[in-house]
Amino acid sequence: MLRLSKLTDYAVVVLTRLDDATDGGVLTAPGLAGATGLAEPTVAKVLKILAHAGLVEGRRGALGGYRLTRPLADMPLIDVITAMDGPIALTACVDNSFGVCESESTCPVRGRWDPVNEAIRRALSGISIADLAGPPAVVPHPEPASPVFVAG
Amino acid sequence: MLRLSKLTDYAVVVLTRLDDATDGGVLTAPGLAGATGLAEPTVAKVLKILAHAGLVEGRRGALGGYRLTRPLADMPLIDVITAMDGPIALTACVDNSFGVCESESTCPVRGRWDPVNEAIRRALSGISIADLAGPPAVVPHPEPASPVFVAG
DNA sequence: TGCAATCCGGACCTTGATGGTCCGAATTGC
DNA sequence: GCAATTCGGACCATCAAGGTCCGGATTGCA
Numbered sequence: 001m002l003r004l005s006k007l008t009d010y011a012v013v014v015l016t017r018l019d020d021a022t023d024g025g026v027l028t029a030p031g032l033a034g035a036t037g038l039a040e041p042t043v044a045k046v047l048k049i050l051a052h053a054g055l056v057e058g059r060r061g062a063l064g065g066y067r068l069t070r071p072l073a074d075m076p077l078i079d080v081i082t083a084m085d086g087p088i089a090l091t092a093c094v095d096n097s098f099g100v101c102e103s104e105s106t107c108p109v110r111g112r113w114d115p116v117n118e119a120i121r122r123a124l125s126g127i128s129i130a131d132l133a134g135p136p137a138v139v140p141h142p143e144p145a146s147p148v149f150v151a152g
Numbered sequence: 153m154l155r156l157s158k159l160t161d162y163a164v165v166v167l168t169r170l171d172d173a174t175d176g177g178v179l180t181a182p183g184l185a186g187a188t189g190l191a192e193p194t195v196a197k198v199l200k201i202l203a204h205a206g207l208v209e210g211r212r213g214a215l216g217g218y219r220l221t222r223p224l225a226d227m228p229l230i231d232v233i234t235a236m237d238g239p240i241a242l243t244a245c246v247d248n249s250f251g252v253c254e255s256e257s258t259c260p261v262r263g264r265w266d267p268v269n270e271a272i273r274r275a276l277s278g279i280s281i282a283d284l285a286g287p288p289a290v291v292p293h294p295e296p297a298s299p300v301f302v303a304g
Numbered sequence: 305t306g307c308a309a310t311c312c313g314g315a316c317c318t319t320g321a322t323g324g325t326c327c328g329a330a331t332t333g334c
Numbered sequence: 335g336c337a338a339t340t341c342g343g344a345c346c347a348t349c350a351a352g353g354t355c356c357g358g359a360t361t362g363c364a
């Protein structure tokens with residue numbers, strides 16, 4: 001399905017929420033859970049991963065919480081995806097691990113996925129989280145009569 | 153991981169192999185399995201899906217087999233991915249299914265993934281299977297000194 | 305100094321999709 | 335009529351993702 005994990009989706013939601021109160025203030029995991037409507041342990045898990053990647057900063061103790069390390073406009077989407085889902089690699093045989101593919105000797109596309117990965121990586125680098133949050137996103141109900149579906 | 157399924161990878165391999173003998177001749181599933189080194193039922197499954205998508209054409213009976221419906225240069229990669237993995241949609245809440253997201257009312261990125269999907273779709277549309285097969289792919293061993301264990 | 309709030313790091317389990325296999329039915333050429 | 339082959343579906347095993355939970359460490363406050 002060429003889908004990225006739900007955690008990545010949650011991460012974007014959490015980051016945008018975190019941006020709303022980044023004026024020096026921090027937000028706690030339960031607070032973010034309440035603001036986003038997501039389960040508290042899930043939000044905590046997302047925040048931990050994001051903190052590990054350096055996208056957010058956690059402060060322990062009472063009055064602790066999380067805050068952004070940089071504005072969302074300076075945070076390309078690919079950073080979040082890489083943090084949550086790992087590096088962009090459509091196929092396993094594209095990295096430097098040799099010898100793991102049993103049909104290596106007969107594989108005609110060996111190493112040929114690189115430009116594809118590069119194309120996607122480039123497409124994703126030009127989009128920031130701020131672009132996703134965009135203008136105070138109040139998407140008007142997109143006309144339920146029209147069959148809008150994003151087929152490839 | 154933003155990965156596509158192995159079946160898609162197999163499909164590209166099978167298609168390129170099929171291109172080698174598309175001069176009017178057809179290739180059987182067992183024949184392709186032998187040529188690619190993949191398991192026979194797996195190849196058959198891939199071919200069935202590709203045939204259903206119209207990318208290859210199957211002919212039954214004795215002397216039957218599969219053949220390409222068009223040259224690989226006219227077959228964009230996105231067609232194969234769509235056939236094998238379904239339509240490109242990074243997140244579930246991007247399609248027309250409304251009301252399935254429990255945090256729909258509070259989600260700040262609602263409908264914001266569309267440009268991302270579009271960017272990826274555009275990046276993938278510009279690459280054909282022929283580009284992946286590329287020049288008679290004999291990738292020069294990039295690591296001659298590394299422990300090369302050819303598993304197969 | 306003790307207590308409460310909060311993050312941190314990991315283990316754990318469930319669920320769903322994926323990968324892979326197999327079988328019977330239909331079709332075609334000899 | 336027979337053999338070869340695709341077609342269509344069902345079936346099962348495996349694995350990663352999604353989600354939950356717990357103990358420990360850190361910080362601020364009374």
